[in-house]
Amino acid sequence: MADDIKATIRAFIFENFLFGDESQPLPDEMSLIDNDLVDSTGILELVGFIEKRFEMKVEDREIVPANLDSVARIVGYVGRKQAS
Amino acid sequence: MCGIAGYFGDGVAPADAVPLLSGMADALAHRGPDDSGIYTDRDIGLTHRRLSIVGLADGHQPMLDGSDNLVISYNGEIFNYVELRARLIAGGRRFRTQSDTEVILHLYDEMGLDCLHELNGDFAFALWDTKLRRMVLARDRMGVRPLFHAKRGDTLFFASEIKALLTVPGIAAELDPYALDQIFTLWTPLAPRTIFRGISELPPGHLMLIERGRTEIRPWWRQSFPDAGDVQHKPDAVEELRALLDDATRIRLRADVPVGSYLSGGLDSSLISALAARAVPGNLRTFSLGFDTQEHDESRWQAMMAATLGVEHHAVRCTANDIGRLFPDVVRHVERPILRTAPAPLGKLSALVHDHGLKTVLTGEGADELFAGYDIFREAKLRRFRGRQPQSRLRPLLFQRLYPYLPGLKRQSPEYLAKFFGAGDDKIDDPLYSHRPRFRSTGSAKLFFSTSLKEQLGTYDATAELAAMLPADFPRWHPLHQAQYLETSFLLPGYILSAQGDRMMMANGVEGRFPFLDPRLIDFAAALPPDMKLHGLREKHILKQAAKGLVPEPIIERPKQPYRAPDSQAFAAAPPDYLEDLLSEKTVGKGGLFNAPAVEKLKSKMLRQGASSFRDDTAFIGIVSTQLWLDTFLTR
Numbered sequence A: 001m002a003d004d005i006k007a008t009i010r011a012f013i014f015e016n017f018l019f020g021d022e023s024q025p026l027p028d029e030m031s032l033i034d035n036d037l038v039d040s041t042g043i044l045e046l047v048g049f050i051e052k053r054f055e056m057k058v059e060d061r062e063i064v065p066a067n068l069d070s071v072a073r074i075v076g077y078v079g080r081k082q083a084s
Numbered sequence B: 001m002c003g004i005a006g007y008f009g010d011g012v013a014p015a016d017a018v019p020l021l022s023g024m025a026d027a028l029a030h031r032g033p034d035d036s037g038i039y040t041d042r043d044i045g046l047t048h049r050r051l052s053i054v055g056l057a058d059g060h061q062p063m064l065d066g067s068d069n070l071v072i073s074y075n076g077e078i079f080n081y082v083e084l085r086a087r088l089i090a091g092g093r094r095f096r097t098q099s100d101t102e103v104i105l106h107l108y109d110e111m112g113l114d115c116l117h118e119l120n121g122d123f124a125f126a127l128w129d130t131k132l133r134r135m136v137l138a139r140d141r142m143g144v145r146p147l148f149h150a151k152r153g154d155t156l157f158f159a160s161e162i163k164a165l166l167t168v169p170g171i172a173a174e175l176d177p178y179a180l181d182q183i184f185t186l187w188t189p190l191a192p193r194t195i196f197r198g199i200s201e202l203p204p205g206h207l208m209l210i211e212r213g214r215t216e217i218r219p220w221w222r223q224s225f226p227d228a229g230d231v232q233h234k235p236d237a238v239e240e241l242r243a244l245l246d247d248a249t250r251i252r253l254r255a256d257v258p259v260g261s262y263l264s265g266g267l268d269s270s271l272i273s274a275l276a277a278r279a280v281p282g283n284l285r286t287f288s289l290g291f292d293t294q295e296h297d298e299s300r301w302q303a304m305m306a307a308t309l310g311v312e313h314h315a316v317r318c319t320a321n322d323i324g325r326l327f328p329d330v331v332r333h334v335e336r337p338i339l340r341t342a343p344a345p346l347g348k349l350s351a352l353v354h355d356h357g358l359k360t361v362l363t364g365e366g367a368d369e370l371f372a373g374y375d376i377f378r379e380a381k382l383r384r385f386r387g388r389q390p391q392s393r394l395r396p397l398l399f400q401r402l403y404p405y406l407p408g409l410k411r412q413s414p415e416y417l418a419k420f421f422g423a424g425d426d427k428i429d430d431p432l433y434s435h436r437p438r439f440r441s442t443g444s445a446k447l448f449f450s451t452s453l454k455e456q457l458g459t460y461d462a463t464a465e466l467a468a469m470l471p472a473d474f475p476r477w478h479p480l481h482q483a484q485y486l487e488t489s490f491l492l493p494g495y496i497l498s499a500q501g502d503r504m505m506m507a508n509g510v511e512g513r514f515p516f517l518d519p520r521l522i523d524f525a526a527a528l529p530p531d532m533k534l535h536g537l538r539e540k541h542i543l544k545q546a547a548k549g550l551v552p553e554p555i556i557e558r559p560k561q562p563y564r565a566p567d568s569q570a571f572a573a574a575p576p577d578y579l580e581d582l583l584s585e586k587t588v589g590k591g592g593l594f595n596a597p598a599v600e601k602l603k604s605k606m607l608r609q610g611a612s613s614f615r616d617d618t619a620f621i622g623i624v625s626t627q628l629w630l631d632t633f634l635t636r
Helices: A002-016 A040-053 A071-083 B014-026 B081-090 B100-118 B177-186 B237-251 B267-279 B299-309 B320-334 B343-355 B375-388 B395-402 B414-420 B433-448 B451-457 B462-468 B479-496 B498-506 B519-527 B541-547 B553-557 B568-573 B585-591 B596-609 B614-634
Strands: B002-008 B035-041 B044-050 B070-078 B121-129 B134-139 B148-152 B155-159 B199-201 B206-211 B214-219 B259-262 B285-291 B312-318 B360-362 B511-513
Touching (some): A002 A040, A002 A071, A040 A071, A040 B414, B002 B014, B002 B121, B014 B035, B014 B044, B035 B070, B044 B070, B044 B121, B070 B100, B100 B121, B100 B134, B100 B206, B177 B433, B177 B479, B177 B614, B237 B519, B237 B541, B267 B299, B267 B360, B267 B553, B285 B299, B285 B343, B299 B312, B299 B553, B320 B343, B320 B498, B320 B568, B320 B614, B343 B498, B375 B433, B395 B414, B433 B479, B433 B596, B433 B614, B479 B498, B568 B614, B585 B596, B596 B614
Parallel strands (some): B259 B360, B285 B312
Antiparallel strands (some): B002 B155, B035 B044, B070 B121, B121 B134, B134 B206, B148 B155, B148 B199
């Protein structure tokens, strides 16, 4: 399950923030902001994607780097939300 | 305001001189539609395209002095020429014309190169001193008027615009990849570098001296600030500012043709227009730009100011369709890639001025740099404030107040805001501290650079090159003054005054005049205590005080709205015909500068969604303009 989420998230990031450039490294723990993959609008794009793809509501208070700033954190966040 | 060009050296055969100079002048015809002239002598050629504004009947150039010892080809205006002329006449000098050009010749004859310090104006000129066999190229303090040069063998060629240099056989257009990196990081190439390899810009406030086989380029002026501990409070500063602004505006109304004024709806141009309207009662015409998009449009404020002044007001609307349609021409005039479409509407505005028969307009440019109007100054102050209590969850929320026009920030948590604006926060002594987040977010657009371009650039760091250019006393200045220096010395000449200023005005034969860039005001503003400029988070504090009684209170107190135009949003709303081919994988791949498949995806995303993230927007306009630049200058 977590692997499916991870594959979905990675595909979204590659397509939307790296524009298909798979030569770019994307380790699971890599910060999306520190490595200039997303900016403030990018975060909202990501939130919009998560809400639509995983059919869940991302609360404003949940839009924090601890939940969304790397592939691993997003996977963990989505997994926790689904479990709850 | 005109176009100048010429050469110095033995690389031009006498029979080729006139055709070569004519070709250079023709490339500058838009800058000077009223007259043209050529001067040649052994190893020297000068040409001139004239836009007649002062001394209409007798200002023909290149101009010789009375003894035929000095020859000048000059672009610009010396606004204190009346006082200088009177002083020179009182000293026994005799004038043959009414022009400001002749004033420079006399002044140089009397003072040599020191004459530059006497000139209150915007200028770029080539002066040939036949007795000393000395060529002088000089450029005004802030870089209002452009001047470029290139060598072919031992012969130096120079011109107001690069397109004139490209008419010289043997001077070819080639891309400088480091300049491209600079544009995609700093918004501008760092003078003397230009996007054309082998073609240099004479930096603002510099002169070039060629004599006895030696070439020397040196600064004759540079922006400076007092040491942080030496800043003095001025009790009468508001009154002094008013008086200086009044005089700076008054002398910029000197012309033998009518002078108009831009009216953006903001404080700066409103104040200048008010002072101008007072100086020429019933005689000022104002010009404004409107947009269909609400977030860019300031028509309401423009109308309010025009009604207050009772002037004859003209406005033009710029649509999404206009931006895409005009953009190739913008790149041809600007002669380099740009990251915003903002120059395009300004080209439409200068066309409006031209269509109403005016050749000269006042603008409010320079106030944001001198009096700390830009958000980046407030942002840097807030970042330092937050950095003192990094755990605070309240302080980062102030960033949302700073950028109410950026919808992407509204839903962000304090943690994210701290991260977005936190670039370089751990290095408060970094000379580029104020600009790190901007440079970083702009630089993220380099994601789209092709592998081969990235390999060529290697570890090159444009910000390191910028930092290495800062003056020795820079570290001793107040942080606000450091940030102001970065704006006034690099972005102002490199982008605002050139891409949005000179090039967009001269494209339609219109001369811009900038009262805020009067050297007396530059010195005055630099010496002001930082809190008289940025008072808490209130920008342009002293200017707002000076504007009271001249500008309606709602305009003084309205939140600052930076001049912006729709970027990718415009291309999404009305994709121009050329876009598909320009950004096709084939064309982009052939250009070799960008990752073609990634650009294809970016284009699809932009056209699907319109305005997107800062990075995507920057990348999209940067790529479109770079591809247009390649198409205009390299592949033809």
